[in-house]
Amino acid sequence: MHPLNRKRLIEILHDTFPDAVFDEDDAHLGLGSFPQWDSLGNFNLLLQVEEAAGVRLSSEEISETKSLAAIIDCLKLRNAYVD
Numbered sequence: 001m002h003p004l005n006r007k008r009l010i011e012i013l014h015d016t017f018p019d020a021v022f023d024e025d026d027a028h029l030g031l032g033s034f035p036q037w038d039s040l041g042n043f044n045l046l047l048q049v050e051e052a053a054g055v056r057l058s059s060e061e062i063s064e065t066k067s068l069a070a071i072i073d074c075l076k077l078r079n080a081y082v083d
Helices: 006-016 039-053 059-064 068-077
Strands: none
Touching: 006 039, 006 068, 039 068
16 A cells, blocks of 8 residues: 555646646545546546556545545545645
């Protein structure tokens, strides 16, 4: 496991969505925040987060995790997030 922080999650967002323009400090950053973050983009993002953190999300978590805040919550449950 490799605990992530917000800065690393933002880097993963930029890597997953290289053409997206978004406010990194937006507390509501999530699915639909920009055109590329659609359902397929969300799935790809979660795969990147899983790989970077060395964790596996359940299928239920994958279907329900649709924002940066929710990703952080999932990682915290696994002790895979540091502030």
